Amino acid sequence: MSEKTLLCYGDSLTWWRIPFSDKRISFEKRRPNVLGNLLWNEYVVVEEWLRWRSIKQGRKEGRNGLEYFYPCLLSHLPIEILILFLGTNNLFSEYENFGDYMKEAFSEYNTVIQKASKELDMEYPKIILVAPPHIDTSLDPWNPQNQLIESNCSIIAEIYQEVAVKQWWGFLDANKIVWYGRGDGVHIDEEQNFLLWETLYKIII
16 A cells, blocks of 8 residues: 555535435545545545535634644645645635635645645645536526626636646646536536546546
8 A cells, every 4th residue: 555645625515415415425436435446546545525614714613624724734744645625615605805815715725735744844745726616506596696606606717727826736627527417506426526536537647
């Protein structure tokens, strides 16, 4: 077994919540296990997903992604590759400037990565920043938040790509890989998840 660690940090989209339920898919079908199999055990793939996790301020207790990020990194260093797949829960929230808020948040994540790496004298990991797929607002046409959600969705990939270029991170726009035509409009099904993680596998290798 390799000692390389691949850390996946995200929310319910990557926790693999089954649409219309509070349950999650079985471990053998979840992304980290699928990804580990694709990588032929070259990496130890670590799951750090949490439902309702936001990039910063959480909508529920314990869901502040930035607050937990530092101890999470210290728990798993040295990390060869870090996949950051956050932002879905931020699409529901209104900010004075959504773009600036997200850019500043990821700048703080970068600072935390640098701090943790320095504390344990480890190399800065390779980062893949994944922009979440768009939310399908057509499944809930009377939701008063739809205009806000659609506005945030329309620019999120551009924001993430700008962050990735600035920080020298890898980047993937998940909206180009998966779609929300099925399920609850937010969470994606088993087939689409496999397509997404197969794409990440290709980026990694």
